[in-house]
Amino acid sequence: MARRAQQVPLVCHGHSRPIVEISYSPITEDGYFLMSASKDGKPMIRDGESGDWIGTFEGHKGAVWSANLNLPATHCVTGSADFSARVWNAITGDELYSFQHKHIVRTALFSQDSHCILTGGMEKKIRIFNLGRPDADPLVMEGAPSGIRQAVWFNNDSLILCAYSDQPGIHLWDTRTLTQVRTVETALPVTNIELSRGGTWMTTCAGREIQFWNTEKMEVVKSHTMEFEMESSSLHPVEGKFVAGGEDMWVRLYDYQTGEELECNKGHHGPVHCVRFAPDGESYASGSEDGTIRIWSTMTAAEQEAAAEKDEAARAVENLTVEDNAAPVAAAA
Template sequence: MDSLFKPVPLVAPGHTRPVTHLSFSSLQDDGTYLLVSSCKDGNPMLREWTGDWIGTFLGHKGAVWSTKLSPDTSRAVSGSADFTAKVWDTYSGEALHSFPHNHIVRTVAISPSLSHIVTGGQEKIVRIFNLGRPDADPELLCDIGTTAHNGTVKSVIWIGDHTAATAGEDGMLKWWDIRTRQQITSLTWPGPVTSMEYSAPTNRLVVTSGKSVAFIPAMPNTAPTHSLTLSYQPSSASLHPIWQDRFVTGSVNDEWVRMHGINGEERDILKGHHGPVHCVEFSPDGEIYASGSGTIRLWQTTPGKTYGLWQGAASGS
């Protein structure tokens, strides 16, 4: 570990069922950021960088699988088992748009310009909705017939102005040109992709599949991919956005959060959850990381450091 202090997590209460997804905003000009959480209770929650609750987005009628924030934090987009994706005003909590689907929406993303959202899920379809024309029919990213993948779309990422990345249970990671709606290139894993995160500061995708974790250039064919095989199956992984020398994982097969060096060596096992850990993510400044199980826990990257609600009062080990 980086300190003689024991890691003492903060618990962010409020959800009543398992937390399915966590997403930090970009770092804002004043050095702060926001955290949004998705949960099977159907109520995405917005929190300050300290973990303090700001508000709850009310309106979904089923489990929420994915919620993400716009770069300026003014908008949030969520995908739910109620067959809708919703766009929210983060200041008022109002649902600005609700987009119907024919099945569960598992993943969502919003463009940097706030002009479009992209969604994916059980239908194996990836849709693009124009927020300037919310009543218009969506456009599709299509590869095979009218589908983008041969299995549930588990993650969609918006990269820059004109590129999207999608990953699915078919073991495929695909890059798409948003302007032409055509596939650019792809990568294949032997098994389903279980998570994909866009690490904007490092311009890499972090992908988990089976026991593997891969760190992939966000734009294809720009640099080599770094891939590792772990001794367990991670549910998700997140790369430190500044140091890039470590990553954190969760697993649905135990209750632990693990910290690894970039070459895979296990640096620490963090205990505190009482159920499977579905999701993990580093904050954009790298000072903390969040983990989601039945509760949200926030962990310091450097335990004992005065930061946010931590006052450096942890007891030494």
Template sequence: VLDNEALLAATGAADFSAKVWDAITGQELQEFGHKHIVKSVEFSANRESLATAGMEGIVRVFDLTQGAVTTELHHDDKEKVTINKVVWGADGNTVMTGGSNGIVKVWDIRTNTGANEIKVDGLVMDVELSKSVGGQGDVLTVAAGKHVSMFDAGTFELLQSHEMPSCSFREEGGASLHPSGDKFIAGGGDCWVRVFDRQTGAELECHKGHHGPVRCLRYAPDGATYASGSEDGTIRLWETDPDEATA
């Protein structure tokens, strides 16, 4: 994942580490050890903190200026929870997680407690916070079970939820909302990348190219392109409106 200025990159890996890199030179800047696989990392908006989560079921917040962990957030569940995604809240005082217990949880890092939660229909594979969607409010997009759902990021009210008959999020996959708010992309185990209408859930486009399950998808900030990453070891870039790009 890149920071907001695309100057730093962070990775989480199966070697039980999270690392921060210079995105321009590729030089490793910091490494943070964990006790299990790190599945998700994200920079805070001010680039001073890094949130990590994964197979341990623990959310950690690292102060990048000090190189040390400042916060650890633990689930109360008796069964082990794998966290597949961690994202920062818009206010910088909260983080949101989604994982194997089918819950999107909001944590207040000032008090180290859960502030809210959303129950969805299955294993959560992806959570995305989109700010000022279509010039309006912030939207939380969640890929879980067989659905892609959008929630108001302030009230957590369900806005839309669409079943994905052609792809599911049992073990992989994700979704991303276009900055305009009128459509979203989704992909998973069937190796294809699809574009859907946000309001109706109708499939608008289907793109083939990957030779392995799709693990992640994201629109560029301007919405002109989007990227997809797959287990086939490739990252593919797609034009949102190729006809307009060549006109």
């Protein structure tokens, strides 16, 4: 029986407890970066391509549930079980602002212009803090029926998409009226929302269902039922592929159109809580209960082997050509 090729990922150590969120920056003039949030309370920033550790943001007194960079990757925001959201200088590691809450902060994110952050969590409230006036009271959106698991800016920051901890659906809040304006139904609570860079596509996980949405109409355009419950999924920025991870500890790459499994990556020793494609689409990262981040090539192991064999054959032909061309010279000598 033929041996099935297996990927060898880049393994990023450093966290001592489970990884609960990972996020990439866009591509900047200095490359792109990977943030990780962990229950060890020490969010980290890494080189997004190599996985090399760059720094740890010290200061939280509880698990960190959320960690995200702004678009230029100059600042990061974190949300924690210590009832605070904090803004940091991503270059120096200095803490710039700390915003106190009355319960666990599960999600924290910069606006597109980096002037504001939004936070949400077990208080059942969404807050928007103006970083130009950090001492001012935040805008507050109240009335969520459940804790807020994840919130993301949408539609040029005029709307916020929310997933609640134990309520199904995707819930849209208007940042101008501070009210919930729409709910899009899902069968089960949504565990992960990912927006494409342009905001035109949304990927969601809910139980075994992974769904892909046209955000203009908020309609499902593709849905796949997985074999296992998936906690997180990510759509390739260009190619028709998506990656997903969940309770079974494996990270799987799928064909977007058919749902066919293209590769199953083994290596984690606990459930996979988060997956994300790098902004260039060349790789994707996974974070697990085992406290590690693993970076996998989008090119499958079989494709890598085939490419290596092709390169080796090309080199052999090149060497043969060189030897053939050199033979008359040697004879003349």
